[in-house]
Amino acid sequence: MTSTPTERGTEAVPTSRLASQAHHVRELIVDMCTGGEGGHIGGSLSLVDILVVLYFDVLRLDPARPDDPGRDLFVLSKGHGAIGLYATLAARGFFEEERLATYGRPGSLLSAHPNRKVPGVEMPTGSLGHGLPLGVGFALSARLAGTDRVQYVVTGDGELQEGSNWEAIMAAGAKGLDNLVAVVDRNGLQITGTTEEVLALDPLGERFRAFGWTVREVDGHDLDALRTALRTPPVPGRPTVVIADTVKGRGISFIEGQARSHYARLGEAQKKRVLAALGRSRRKEIS
Template identity: 60%
Template sequence: MTDELAEKAYRVRERVLRMGTSPHGAHLGGSLSLAEILTVLYAEVLRVSPADPQHPDRDRFVLSKGHASAALYATLAEHGFLDPAELETYALPGGRLAGHPLRRVPGVEFPTGSLGHGLSLGAGVALAARCTGRDLRAFVLLGDGELQEGSVWEAAMSAGHHRLNNLIAIVDRNKLQITGDTEDTLALEPLADRWRAFGWAVAEVDGHDLSALRETFGALPDPGGRPTVVIAHTVKGRGVPLFEGQKKAHAVQLSPRLYQRALAGLRAGKPT
């Protein structure tokens, strides 16, 4: 099963690179770092179905770091929510696949991209589910640079206070943002302790280790009745040596030559 997941994650990265050839490029670094996280979520964790994407009791997934939409679209295509051919319209006028996800796309719950709001949306969904007796969960995927927004911590404080154990936050901890190292801009560490201080259960995991991700998500929800944050340690640009750990990978428009170089690097590490 892990081999199958590895193949899916590889195809997500392959499609992300292809979307990077659009005239507007794509946020490659933070999309490539999400491949395993999104693959495990959609393959084994989220109770969602492309056959009925609006089922009232579906889990809700919020990509708070909306600029990584290429990874979400690639994952939705991999799991039947989108025709893979539609990915060729990424960020083009008149298409559904905008640079930041919109609700007109099957599987997208909220428009996101203005950083710092996704956790509030997820907390609202989780609280509403409790009030209406619905057995659903809200998953929110945040960037680590996004955690410098005060609104994130307001939502974290509220969720901890209300003990929303049907709320799961996932932090893409790749330690890079558009300005460089996150710790140089506004230090986040000790990150796990910060979440615990707001009443959250904390799990830390290698965000590229499929087995570890499966185990971590499989242990949810927290038996103590608290919301959970999964701090996923990742590498920006993962899988493409040209971009791994590089600030320059934040947003890239791939020329045909650069695309071939990036694709060759990805293929060199393809699962066998």
């Protein structure tokens, strides 16, 4: 039966269900990084809790009708986290989970960065610094159309070193786009080291506030904190940013918080080790 997009303000999904979905999505990510070309595992794992809260509890959408005009829009600006997005879309029902096995293969729709041929993907991303400018455009379009659609954009923290993001941040504040929500995956690492060593971002919250944004800073792996930050209505006339403190490689203790987790191709033996680590992490969460 076809459902309708989630109504804003509906009852929250139980935290236990969100936690189970997050664990499942992490397992799917590990599967996609095994054999073949591998994938951006670290930055995808840091995204999982954010994506699960958005897709299972916040966004108004209908997987059976991905182009429904009443849907909220989502753009993954850090496009190298595509495997995290694909796994979440599959778990949410946009396409069969079996299709994830084609990731990175010749002819597959599931490429290293998102593209619009994948059900549920709104815009192709991967060239960093484009997502927030797109979000500003979508938010302005919704205002002109008189709709209550909300635009959500997830960026990486290293990505915020791109000047195009700060032009978009300035424009969103100046235009009072309270229908725009940005989430920063603040895992503190980029491919060349820590963000603060490469080009410091802190005090990140104060920078957004200076451009007229409402800032909410949360633990990016606390599902209830994320849900509260993303469900709380905006301050009228101010865009919202959720700065989510995360851990690169979250859920796999022996790669957590390490730059070397940026990209990996796992063998079968490594896969078993990783899945065992995820299982231990899961048992710890529910104990």
